[in-house]
Amino acid sequence: MNRREALSRIGLIAGGTLSASTLSGLLAGCSTPPAQDYVLQFLSKEQFDLIGSMANQIIPDTDTPGAVGAGVDRFIDNMLANYYPAAESHLFVSHLDAFALAYGQDVKDPTSLRNLVQRQDDAAFSAGHDEQDPAIQFYKKLKGLVVSGYYTSEVGMTTELNLKPYGDSRMDISVEDVGISWSN
Amino acid sequence: MGTHAWISPSRTLEYPGPIEFVPFTALLSRLSSGLTMHLHKREEFDAIVVGSGMSGGFAAKELCEKGLKTLVLDRGVHFEHGSSFITEHKRPFELPRNGRVPVTEVEEHYKTQGKVYLFSEATKRLFVKDDEQPYVQEKPYDWIRANQVGGRSLMWARQTYRWSPMDFESNLRDGHGVDWPIRYKDIEPWYDYVESFVGVSGQKEGLPQLPDGKFLPPMEMTAVEKHAKQAIESAFSDRTMTIGRCAVLTSQLNGRAPCHYCGECERGCSTRSFFSAVSVSLPAAAATGNLTIRPNSIVESVIYDPSTNRATGVRVIDALTLETLEVFAKIVFMCASTLGTTQIMLNSKSAAFPDGIANGSGVLGHYLGDHHMGVSASGFTEDFNDRYYAASRPNGIYIPRFRNLDARSARTDYVRGFAYQGSSWRLGPGRGAAQAGIGSDFKNSLRKPGPWEMQLWGYGETLPRFENHCRLSSTEVDQWGIPQLVLSADWGDNEKAMRKDTAACAGEMMEAAGFKNIQVTDDIEGNPHGLAIHEMGTARMGRDKQTSVLNGFNQAHDVPNLFVTDGACMASTAVQNPSITYMALTARAVDYAVTEIQNGRI
Structure with missing residues (x-):
């Protein structure tokens, strides 16, 4: 079901009486299949779960869904399968495996994982860090994918941020008129 | 006027099979109904326009509105207002990979086109595939090319600046290039006219x-x-x-x-708010009933008749069927983009013009400029x-x-x-x-x-220099047998x-x-000639037929019914984004050409 079909069906069934939050909740799942139906394209189930857990540490659930709720784990699997050259994707996954191997059971415990991801982030953005360090390159690529995947997802664009409406020509307004950032 | 049979000069001397010519408006309904229709008779037109972008679209509008039966040929695919806008208003999450083109696909097909700032999953189909339409870079040159009817008017940045009096005098003043044969006052009313239509x-x-x-x-x-x-x-x-x-x-x-x-x-743009040939100028041409537009039509060369010293038509290769055909008209407007037009003219060789039609001066292909x-x-x-x-x-x-x-x-x-x-x-x-x-x-x-x-x-602004040029390759041809263009500019x-x-x-x-x-x-290395997509100057206007290809009305000095009104005509580049100037020169040239026809001079 695409967004347009979803809107027309909701219109038919509910006569347009659904609240905005229910509507956005219904629409949130439309662009990608439900998580349990997703067929992995590049990652193993273990790798996919670890990517999702790390991504959700970077962008967690708040009053809006986090990275996994927005489908960022599926987005990353898709990009590894269909965007990057194969060698680049395999290199990325080899660093993911090395990360899993190095930290063993810690990556399965949310609190430990949070500390691990925080440490990676501190290292990657510390003063004088080595841009050539493979672990830092891996983490920065992961973070880039999480951020770009989240803020170009339907959840990220329509729920977390504001979709800029069409038809407004004003280029100088008070930021308070909008409150939160445009997503587009 | 030599023989006007439906024959191919390069492939076969036999009738090449059914040729389709369908009025633009009929084409739209026909495509949607899935019918095919073939015309077996030979058709002649009053005017042929090669190219349907910024210049060709405007030439078509002006010619059609003046009552000329006009054939527009474009090498690109069929593309129409509305139904061809398949990615309009799509959000990133509604596009594959949230809008990113796979790295390997860019590497394979869009090595040059992929450098354009607006290239993405939503726009890639508007660009030719570099590997399918190769050219020779003697020096690094980014030749950015459109893949459809409407040309680059679909992807332009819409910036619209008039040239000033000093821009038409600059060559004369500092001695670089040849003096423009026109001045600002010659083009000023045409800027008014074109801007009033474009918006x-x-x-x-x-x-x-x-x-x-x-x-x-x-x-x-x-x-x-x-x-x-x-x-x-x-x-x-x-x-x-x-x-x-x-x-x-x-x-x-x-x-x-x-x-x-x-x-x-x-x-x-469904609302036609930004100007493109597809949404604005071609529909205006079609509304007259005088427009026929044929996509997938690669113009191989201009046909020249030495007995009359006229261009009689053009030779076309159908990009899909590989059929070749010849089409004829009283006048020919070249609007195929600076380099496209120049390639066709260089490839139009005859005993009278061994180096390309209307190239008595030898400057055709030279003085290639960009910003x-x-x-x-x-x-x-x-x-x-x-x-x-x-x-x-x-x-x-x-x-x-x-x-x-x-x-x-x-x-x-x-x-x-x-x-x-x-x-x-x-x-x-x-x-x-x-x-x-x-x-x-x-x-x-x-x-x-x-x-x-x-x-x-x-x-x-770039100075016009002879050594910045394009020419036909003597060894490399494209998949249609046409010599590839060699680009050499720095x-x-x-x-x-x-x-x-x-x-x-x-x-x-x-x-x-x-x-x-x-x-x-x-970043001079990252921005070679071509990437500003303002290439111009390779069939320049001038006062002297020894040093220029066109006169002050965009008319070839050597072949009076051949006009060039795209960027190839420009005798200098100025610094302004050039599209509005191309359109103003085009409208002015059509007005002149039609007067010349009426007076029996061409």
């Missing part, structure tokens, strides 16, 4: 180097741009910052709606954090040329000048990728608009000296406006 929004400034036009209301500046304008103009009395003049409607025009500020013009770019400045400000915007404005700001206008602004290190486009915005959530932090604090911080950034991008000392000043002025203006973390860049 151009902008602010009148009363500047001699950038004449005002027939403007619709200007778009608005951001708070940061308003501040920068005030600061720059008070620090530098010779400089003006104005809102971009652009071919996007800010009020109704001829039934076209004002812009709705989706900010993605290149995906097509040099890749000098830029960026900066940030922590002010105006309480200000924002509500529109995706398809336009920026413009700082007109201020060097070498008069004695006071004269330079000793280079001639001609440069201008800047620019824009400002608040950083979006993508900034998080380059920023420390994880978790809910990180997420919530990205919910707020980021700091303001402003950038200026310099564009400079930047000269004048451009390099100008770039230093462009960079210095950009930096000092950003400083005067109080920006922080200012970065000034001069």
